[in-house]
Amino acid sequence: MEIQSPPPSLRLPADCSIGGIRAIYDRIRSLLTQQRDLQIDCSAVDKADVTSVQLLLSATRTADEQGGRLDLTEVSQSLKCTFQRAGIPSSAFSERSDAQHSETK
């Protein structure tokens, strides 16, 4: 049985609003240039806005475009609320729980 290691993970900072979005963008873009799949840990996010929503949408599409997958894990309440306020369904993203996260195949 082959054990598949989980894709590399990125933990988002608490502030994912416009003031700090450029650095997050650079990091995600850099990671998705190096690999097809990416997990983004959203547990720490307590400030988000339109820019973070757009960035996650763009990253999801980019991963999809290159035949990979982008998963959001542990989406914080604050980020969920931002999706909700922006009229974005949670189904827009692939969200994984911790259990799925550590699953081996």
Place this chain on the structure above:
Amino acid sequence: MTTLDPVEVFRQEASDLFEALEGALLDLGSRPDDRELIDTAFRALHTIKGSGAMFGFDKVAAFTHEFETAFDQVRKGEISVSKDLISVALSAKDYIRALIEAPEGTDSIIGDAILDELRRFVAPAAAVVPAEAPSAAAAAAVAPTAAAARSRGWQLHIEFDRDVLRNGSNPLDYLDDLRKLGTAFATARTEDVPLLDELEPELCFLKWDVTLNSDCDRAAIDDVFMFVQDEMVLSCEPLTDAGAEVETAIEAPAPVIAAPPLAPSAPEAAAPLRPEPEKPAAAPAKSKGDEQRRFDDKGLATVRVQAQRLDELMDRVGELVIAQARLSQLAATTDDISIKAIAEEIERLAAGLRDTTMGARMVPIGSLFGRFRRLVHDLSRDLGKPVDFVTSGEDTELDKTMIERLADPLVHLIRNAIDHGIEDTASRAAAGKTEIGRIEIAAIHSGAQVLVTVRDNGAGLNAARIRAKAEEQGLIQPGAVLSDDDVHQLLFQPGFSTAQTISTLSGRGVGMDVVKRTIDAMRGSIDISTQPGRGTTVTLRLPLTLAIIEGLLIRVGEGRYIIPLAAVEECAELSAEEERVRGRDFLNMRGDLVPFLRLRDLFDVAGQPDRHQKIIIASSGETRVGLIADQIIGSHQSVIKSLSKLHSDVTMFSGATILGDGSAALILDVAQLLAIGANVGDGKHLNEAA
């Protein structure tokens, strides 16, 4: 190349917004129903909130949100503007400023107390909504009642300019505001969100379709977007009853969002629109072309430049003017026509550049006057003296350095006018005056000078009392013969005060002497006129600029000196008769006696004077003095260089300049010479010179 610190940019912009906010709040005191003022205050608050959040000033955003929410009650006409509300609002403004400028030094207890005060004014039915309100509003929006959904409403299509986020606006706030109007179903349209390689993360790519079930009118929707209407395209179509039913069917199964928007086709699939019943009502707010033009116009109107850069530019222009003077002098000694032509061309260009640069540094004095409105408001409240504050000539322009230096002197003059000049209400009533005092501050151009006057309609100066106090403080000898003007000038003596008690405002005698020193340093002068029982007027005469002046170059002995041309009234040759009579200190200028000073004597120049001496009549206001020199060389653009600290005790010169041959020339301080001339008139000074 320097990079702008975005936080510093925010602080600067916030500073402008605070000025607008404070001005609007103070004006509301006299015009509480002025819709324009209310909107101005609200707009300033809204922008501070949005920009604060954008630049990480979370406390600012949260506090301002609550302030704004409370003030929204005013905007909606639910509560009226009162003086108490304005006072609290001003305190709230000060607190926000402190949060921005010195966040570590602010105490949240003060902020909480201010908010409590604000809440007292807000109608109970519309209590201040906490900062987390948007998410609560959002939650309410996604759980609509069927009854609400059945109501008629609007279908909105919202597209913000891409730059809207950078400008400090937050589209999610506007969606939240829509939700307050009724039940709103927002569906994001994501088709424009590009892949990462093409994504500019600070731009806005999302658009929204919103179904708003509400009986609100179109104006209420426009109201939501009033501060961002120049940065968006909004189309707004009325919903039919049938449309509302469809909407109910769509939103019911979706607990979180109205429709899945991710797939490019999703918006169309989720679109709840009905065929448009009435086209005229559905016209978009404006075309993108109009928007772009408006943006371009705004961009052309003003550009914010760091003050330091303007100073550097002025310095360089000054050096250019000096170099150009040297070139002109060299060109004058050559027969080469082409060199002369180039020198003249450069002279013309340098003069144009000088004027343009000096023009760029000119700032309307109204920006300064605005600051005093708050001062008057607070002093009036603290002293219990109702005062009207009237300003005029706000468009009068002065060099920015002058504006900065003028602030403190004017603060002192206004404080004195209210504290000492304006009587208390009972005294005014007893004197048959209106109970409300009046302070006027005005600015006007007068030749190459600007006159700034501070006028009150208070009790006027009491010369006898000033005199008695000066004698008591040993500033003058008892029984000294002094004119009223001389007595008034005692006010500017260090340590002089007639206040009976020392207050936080005045009474320590510190202030008026500082006013005089500052105005003197600006090559200005102060006149005081007063009428007992009617009030006092203090006039500051100031040069337009401190950087470059037009001067009259003269020679006294071997030395060359500059007299500011603005102070020169006329020049004449000293007649042989006047030359001969050396016991006399006056000239007869067409019937007027004008005191004169022999500059050779004043500067202790050895040797014989030139055969044909020249006299230059210099003046300031009504005061004139004749200055006798050996030669008048001509006009000279003088780039003013400060004297070093070693020369701080030199009173007859206000600075120096570099001449075309590289040598230095001192600039005469006309105010000082006028004072010496006045003493000559009184027979107190320089009799030995005559």
